[in-house]
Amino acid sequence: MIKDRRALYQSELWKELDVSSRTGSRIASKLEEKGEIRREATVHNGNRTYLLRPAKKDLDFSLLMAGDKISPLVGNDGEIDPITSDELSEWIFQLVQNQ
Structure with missing residues (x-):
């Protein structure tokens, strides 16, 4: 989803996946730890959240x-x-x- 859309708010991720905000946050954290995404702190609809973007990978x-x-x-x-x-x-x- 994140790669297809090029960016996705963390709150949208957990809503799309139909999981709790806590679970969505854990998923995003794991993806960031694995180097799959970048999380950028931001405000969306008046709420603090993260904008999730695909990580740029070095080409081999x-x-x-x-x-x-x-x-x-x-x-x-x-x-x-x-x-x-x-x-x-x-x-x-x-x-x-x-x-």
Whole structure:
């Protein structure tokens, strides 16, 4: 829900989940502890609450690498056919060799 809406008040979360405010607070706290969301203190409809946002996660670009070569499918705008591409086959071969 939080990812889909990009932001959600904690009070809306527990109402949507049909749980008590205490349970909703615990859920939000656990999500924050796991690094899934950020909780920002705010006021909504005159009440103190938290605005819940998805946590920004660092991307792991190493997953696109085989040795020192980046996947030929990255940024190709569909110009490479993954079934017949010699470049992709060579990249996959390099990936297997590195493991």
